[in-house]
Amino acid sequence: SQTIHQWPATLVQPVGSPLSLECTVEGTSNPNLYWYRQAAGRGLQLLFYSVGIGQISSEVPQNLSASRPQDRQFILSSKKLLLSDSGFYLCAWNLQETQYFGPGTRLLVL
């Protein structure tokens, strides 16, 4: 069966520091992968999605970037974090129309 992992589970970072969040999927090949952010009390915002290695589509302009160095690995990065980057970051993969989410990373930028 398919499993999706995210780490770290929680992260506290100072403003201006770099960020790297990792997502890996097991049990499937060539999945579509997605990064979402959920701010406190708000809905899911799609940040990036990828249909294959090295193929990244950005949904919202911001100081975040994404990369897909391997088929089942999706990385979310920032060179300099802003306070507004705080939130709950979720990675997902899809099977046909349905999306399956990872456990998430809680990021607090201070």
Added chain:
Amino acid sequence: SQKIEQNSEALNIQEGKTATLTCNYTNYSPAYLQWYRQDPGRGPVFLLLIRENEKEKRKERLKVTFDTTLKQSLFHITASQPADSATYLCALPPNTGFQKLVFGTGTRLLVSP
């Protein structure tokens, strides 16, 4: 502009009653609509998908309706239990874009014993 609207106020009901949650959308023409459950601090979990040619779909105590004329989906939980307490999100595909979903902000359901 495109909108997906779910009641932002929490829905409080008593155990055993039927919970009904609403999802309204504007300026979308979705081929399907999905419902997800999200518990605090966890990622959403897929519950049901209903297609535009289906009026109703059931799964155990869950029932979803889809009215493309009213641009509305209703999500029912019958014989509700405290364990059903969670936030429920509706999601549908954007008018353009490859295998993406747009999510509503969700409605929190609280079931009291």
